[in-house]
Structures are given as C-alpha cells and as structure tokens.
Amino acid sequence: xxxxxxxxxxxxxxxxxxxxxxxxxxxxxxxxxxxxxxxxxxxxxxxxxxxxxxxxxxxxxxxxxxxxxxxxxxxxxxxxxxxxxxxxxxxxxxxxxxxxxxxxxxxxxxxxxxxxxxxxxxxxxxxxxxxxxxxxxxxxxxxxxxxxxxxxxxxxxxxxxxxxxxxxxxxxxxxxxxxxxxxxxxxxxxxxxxxxxxxxxxxxxxxxxxxxxxxxxxxxxxxxxxxxxxxxxxxxxxxxxxxxxxxxxxxxxxxxxxxxxxx
Amino acid sequence: xxxxxxxxxxxxxxxxxxxxxxxxxxxxxxxxxxxxxxxxxxxxxxxxxxxxxxxxxxxxxxxxxxxxxxxxxxxxxxxxxxxxxxxxxxxxxxxxxxxxxxxxxxxxxxxxxxxxxxxxxxxxxxxxxxxxxxxxxxxxxxxxxxxxxxxxxxxxxxxxxxxxxxxxxxxxxxxxxxxxxxxxxxxxxxxxxxxxxxxxxxxxxxxxxxxxxxxxxxxxxxxxxxxxxxxxxxxxxxxxxxxxxxxxxxxxxxxxxxxxxxxxxxxxxxxxxxxxxxxxxxxxxxxxxxxxxxxxxxxxxxxxxxxxxxxxxxxxxxxxxxxx
Numbered sequence: 187x188x189x190x191x192x193x194x195x196x197x198x199x200x201x202x203x204x205x206x207x208x209x210x211x212x213x214x215x216x217x218x219x220x221x222x223x224x225x226x227x228x229x230x231x232x233x234x235x236x237x238x239x240x241x242x243x244x245x246x247x248x249x250x251x252x253x254x255x256x257x258x259x260x261x262x263x264x265x266x267x268x269x270x271x272x273x274x275x276x277x278x279x280x281x282x283x284x285x286x287x288x289x290x291x292x293x294x295x296x297x298x299x300x301x302x303x304x305x306x307x308x309x310x311x312x313x314x315x316x317x318x319x320x321x322x323x324x325x326x327x328x329x330x331x332x333x334x335x336x337x338x339x340x341x342x343x344x345x346x347x348x349x350x351x352x353x354x355x356x357x358x359x360x361x362x363x364x365x366x367x368x369x370x371x372x373x374x375x376x377x378x379x380x381x382x383x384x385x386x387x388x389x390x391x392x393x394x395x396x397x398x399x400x401x402x403x404x405x406x407x408x409x410x411x412x413x414x415x416x417x418x419x420x421x422x423x424x425x426x427x428x429x430x431x432x433x434x435x436x437x438x439x440x441x442x443x444x445x446x447x448x449x
Numbered sequence: 450x451x452x453x454x455x456x457x458x459x460x461x462x463x464x465x466x467x468x469x470x471x472x473x474x475x476x477x478x479x480x481x482x483x484x485x486x487x488x489x490x491x492x493x494x495x496x497x498x499x500x501x502x503x504x505x506x507x508x509x510x511x512x513x514x515x516x517x518x519x520x521x522x523x524x525x526x527x528x529x530x531x532x533x534x535x536x537x538x539x540x541x542x543x544x545x546x547x548x549x550x551x552x553x554x555x556x557x558x559x560x561x562x563x564x565x566x567x568x569x570x571x572x573x574x575x576x577x578x579x580x581x582x583x584x585x586x587x588x589x590x591x592x593x594x595x596x597x598x599x600x601x602x603x604x605x606x607x608x609x610x611x612x613x614x615x616x617x618x619x620x621x622x623x624x625x626x627x628x629x630x631x632x633x634x635x636x637x638x639x640x641x642x643x644x645x646x647x648x649x650x651x652x653x654x655x656x657x658x659x660x661x662x663x664x665x666x667x668x669x670x671x672x673x674x675x676x677x678x679x680x681x682x683x684x685x686x687x688x689x690x691x692x693x694x695x696x697x698x699x700x701x702x703x704x705x706x707x708x709x710x711x712x713x714x715x716x717x718x719x720x721x722x723x724x725x726x727x728x729x730x731x732x733x734x735x736x737x738x739x740x741x742x743x744x745x746x747x748x749x750x751x752x753x754x755x756x757x758x759x760x761x762x763x764x765x766x767x768x769x770x771x772x773x
Contacts, residue, residue: 210482227487230486231489238644277477281478290472292468296668304710389476390695391695
C-alpha cells in the first residue's frame with residue numbers, strides 16, 4: 187500500500203512538472219521565460235517527464251529502486267516523500283501563479299539601463315541590425331514588407347555607428363516599449379525612457395535596453411506600462427557620447443507585444 | 450539611474466536590496482526551466498550508467514598514475530560535454546562505478562567549461578575583443594583549476610569529501626553483478642527507477658538553488674559593483690561574486706561577460722571560469738554529494754585560486770599588449 191502511495195506521489199509530481207512545461211510551451215507563454223533556442227528543450231523535457239510519469243505508474247517492482255528516495259533501494263519515509271512533494275510542487279505552482287511574465291520597475295532599476303550597444307550582452311558581435319528602408323515622407327514609417335520593424339536596439343546600434351543612421355534619422359518611426367521615468371539626462375523634465383528587456387538565454391539574464399524619449403507632455407502612464415511611441419530619432423551628443431533620442435509626435439497606451447522580450 | 454556598466458554617476462544609489470515577488474517568480478521559473486532539461490538528461494544518463502556501465506570499467510580505462518587520471522578526466526568534457534546542471538548526478542553514478550573521487554571532481558568542474566559548445570559560444574561572444582585569446586584562456590584556466598582541485602582531492606580521504614550515503618555507494622560499487630543482473634528490459638526498468646529517483650532528489654536542491662539565485666538576481670542593486678570596476682583585483686572578485694549570484698548557463702554566460710565593458714578582461718575570464726564551477730544553485734546540488742566542510746573548503750579554494758590566477762594574468766595581458 188505504501189509502495190503504491192509512493193508510486194502515485196512520484197507519478198503525480200512528474201505529471202505536474204510535465205503539465206506546466208507542456209502548457210507553457212503550447213500556449214506560447216514559455217517565451218516569457220526562455221530564449222527561443224532553449225524553448226524546444228523545455229518542451230522535450232515536459233514530454234519526457236510525462237512519459238516517465240506514465241512508465242512509473244505502470245512499472246514493475248524493479249522500477250521501485252530509488253523511485254522515491256535518495257539512495258537506490260532505500261525509499262524515503264512517507265513524511266519525507268510528502269516534504270519532497272511539497273518542495274517540488276508548491277514553489278512551482280505559486281511562482282507560476284504570481285509571475286506576470288514580465289519584470290516590474292524594481293528589477294529594471296536593480297539591473298540598470300543599457301544605453302549603448304556595447305553594453306549589451308552579445309553587443310560586441312555587431313550583428314547587422316534590422317534597419318528600416320529609406321523613407322523621407324512624413325507619415326511613412328520607413329518600413330518595407332521584407333524587413334522587420336526597427337526595435338529600440340537598432341537605435342543603440344545606429345548611435346554607435348553613424349553610417350547606420352541613414353535609414354533611421356529623420357524618418358517617422360514607431361516603437362512599442364515600456365514606460366519608465368527619466369531621472370537623468372532630463373534637464374527640462376520632458377523626457378522619459380522607453381524600455382525593452384533583452385534576453386540571451388532566459389529571463390534571469392534580461393537587460394533593460396532603453397532610449398530617451400522627448401515629448402511636449404509626459405504621458406499619464408505608470409512605470410513599466412506598455413506604450414506605443416511614434417516619432418523621429420536623432421543622435422545628439424550628451425554627457426560625452428552620442429545617444430539615441432526619440433522626439434515623440436504621439437505616445438499612447440498599447441497592449442504588450444506577442445513576445446515581451448527582445449532576443 | 451546609472452547602468453551597472455557605467456562609472457558611478459552623480460545620483461547616489463539609494464538602496465541595495467529591494468524585493469518584488471513577481472520579479473522573483475519570473476527569474477526563478479526561467480532559471481528552473483532553462484536548467485531542468487539538462488538536469489533530466491543528467492539523471493537519465495545516471496540511471497543508464499548505473500545499470501549498463503560495468504563496475505570498475507572506468508578504473509581500467511584510466512591510467513594507473515592518479516594524477517595522469519585526473520589530468521585526463523579534466524579534459525573529458527571535450528568528448529563528453531555536460532553542462533553544470535546535469536553533471537552532478539552523472540559523477541555520482543560514475544563514482545559508484547569506481548571512478549576515483551579526484552577524477553570525478555576534475556570532470557565535474559571542467560566539463561561545463563572545457564567543451565566545444567562553450568568554446569564556440571565564447572569565441573562568438575568576444576568578437577572584436579580578442580576572441581581567440583579569451584577563449585583559450587577561459588578553457589585553459591578552467592582546465593588547470595579543475596585539475597589542480599582534482600589533484601588536491603586525491604590527497605584527501607573519501608570520507609572527508611563525500612557524504613556518508615555517497616561513500617557507501619563508492620566503497621561498494623554497484624556493478625552489473627551488484628545490480629543482480631537480469632535482462633535488458635529488467636535493467637531498463639531499474640534504470641528508469643534510478644533516473645526518476647535521482648531527478649527528484651537533485652531537483653529539490655535545484656529548486657532551492659534557483660530560489661536563492663532569483664532573490665539575488667532580481668532584488669540586489671547591481672550598481673553596487675560598478676565602483677569596483679576600476680581596480681583589477683576588486684573587479685575580478687566582484688565579477689566572480691556576480692557569477693555566483695546570477696547562475697548563468699555556461700553555454701551563454703560569455704555573452705553576458707562580454708557586455709561588462711568597463712571591466713578588465715581578466716575579470717571577465719574570472720567570471721566565465723568561476724560561474725560554471727560555483728553558483729548558488731550548484732551549491733545546493735553539490736551539497737547532495739559532498740560534506741559541508743569539504744564543500745565550503747572547495748568553494749573558498751576555487752574562489753581564491755581563480756582570483757589569483759586571473760589577477761596575475763593581468764601582467765601577461767599588459768606585457769603582450771606592449772608587443773608590437
């Protein structure tokens with residue numbers, strides 16, 4: 187009877203983990219936690235854990251070896267197994283319930299803003315950015331079908347390499363990002379920061395990439411709320427270095443993008 | 450607010466620790482989901498090793514000279530790459546199959562660094578920052594440190610290194626004979642049971658380690674380390690401490706290291722060598738195998754050894770940079 191209970195408990199724990207991993211993978215929510223390169227591993231892990239749960243449930247006695255214990259052939263006590271189940275299941279489910287899939291202003295401020303391309307993880311690789319097509323007519327967002335729309339990171343790139351500014355400067359651009367107040371480089375008090383989190387492998391290494399936005403009136407939004415900024419980019423020298431500055435024509439609240447992180 | 454990668458600005462930092470549960474949850478789950486597949490792979494391997502690797506085979510394959518064995522074990526990651534999350538259950542089973550503890554520790558410390566995936570990612574991450582030198586130094590120092598630690602462990606009794614339960618497995622290795630034989634199917638079932646047992650056991654430590662890492666990862670103001678960047682010794686030590694806190698995967702930590710633009714190269718190497726060997730989640734996982742006293746000694750020893758090597762390395766950097 188106890189052996190059966192241990193077996194059910196083990197299979198239950200594996201099922202919970204498998205369900206969480208598969209659920210997040212199939213609903214696309216895994217992109218809030220992992221870089222796309224790591225997401226297939228998480229899905230595969232969920233599937234394998236599900237298979238293991240089924241196998242453990244229907245396994246012969248041989249598979250009892252170490253199935254619920256720390257040492258082979260020496261299963262844990264019932265209380266020990268319940269403690270293990272608690273540690274393995276409760277933190278997972280509680281954090282899943284409280285995780286919003288994006289960071290708050292506290293984490294962003296603790297990590298500090300990335301304002302130039304060479305501060306960015308992987309920035310030294312100097313990957314060709316996705317620049318908008320040449321466009322000069324106001325109202326034309328400077329995009330063509332083949333190119334992805336520019337991101338904040340492209341502005342950092344252009345600030346560092348003047349030759350890359352041709353398709354960005356004096357072009358109407360549109361960016362989606364998160365609002366943060368600008369406490370520095372804001373002498374007139376009419377600037378805020380537009381932030382996107384960029385990850386290399388998982389959300390734990392996310393870096394807040396930010397550009398300054400200048401606007402006639404600061405928008406009435408809270409910290410880390412999603413906004414859409416439409417405006418033109420310039421690259422003035424401030425505090426000894428060229429910095430991207432968006433002069434906003436409009437700022438409005440918007441829904442989060444499908445993928446909240448940049449990769 | 451200053452970025453942690455810039456010199457300290459005019460605004461003083463007004464807090465060191467500020468906690469948000471939502472941030473903790475996101476960071477905790479992301480570290481967990483990133484490492485779990487590799488932990489599962491390691492535990493599945495451990496089950497298969499237990500049931501299918503003949504006892505003492507490892508001993509027969511390795512050279513008789515213990516130090517030569519340690520040196521070879523330190524390089525095995527080049528052939529059998531394993532990340533830091535999966536390597537602990539694997540070395541536990543390998544020790545149970547007769548692999549000397551010193552060799553197992555050399556492999557455990559070196560494999561997450563001395564492997565082709567890490568070499569490629571380090572080279573790619575440091576494009577424009579002397580990638581070949583950074584890659585060679587990272588792998589070279591990682592190997593050297595692992596072998597030194599393995600050689601030191603060879604001089605220590607097993608009882609002082611391993612937890613009693615693990616000593617029992619090592620002293621009486623479980624070979625095919627000890628596992629009571631049986632057909633392939635029977636052994637596969639046993640391997641399944643062992644793999645699942647190891648997975649649950651290691652995941653407990655992994656969960657606790659991820660939680661500790663997530664607290665520091667999201668709640669500590671990283672601006673704290675910025676003023677230290679302008680002194681080679683302090684920069685090296687501070688980035689090593691950061692590596693221990695961040696718990697990054699060794700396959701991608703080079704990209705983060707390369708972004709520490711105001712820190713000297715030696716500090717970045719220390720970050721990339723120390724992190725895969727010791728971080729918060731690994732401490733919890735190591736504690737399932739090693740005695741607390743030995744573990745504390747190993748962590749302090751690794752910290753001091755890597756710091757000393759990297760700080761002295763700065764002399765070589767300065768000298769080689771002067772060569773036209």
